[in-house]
Amino acid sequence: MARIGVEESLSDVKDALVQAGHEVIDLHSEEDASGCDCCVITGLDKDMMGNATASIEGPVINAQGNNADAICQMVDERLS
Secondary structure (H helix, E strand, C coil): CCEEEEECCCHHHHHHHHHCCCEEEEECCHHHHCCCCEEEECCCCCCCCCCCCCCCCCCEEECCCCCHHHHHHHHHHHHC
């Protein structure tokens, strides 16, 4: 399956993605995102203009306002 980078505070999302068969790594810095097929962030990294800095070419999913199941579905949809 895919390699997914997930921010540390999203432990429920990490668990759900592992159960779905994905390889999950913790995102501590921008360098951690390299080599990931997709990243899931908390949404707290956005600047005042509503932009987020992405250091990967794949999709970046904002977890804000979504539960773990919804995020897993978004990951699967964007990677298929």
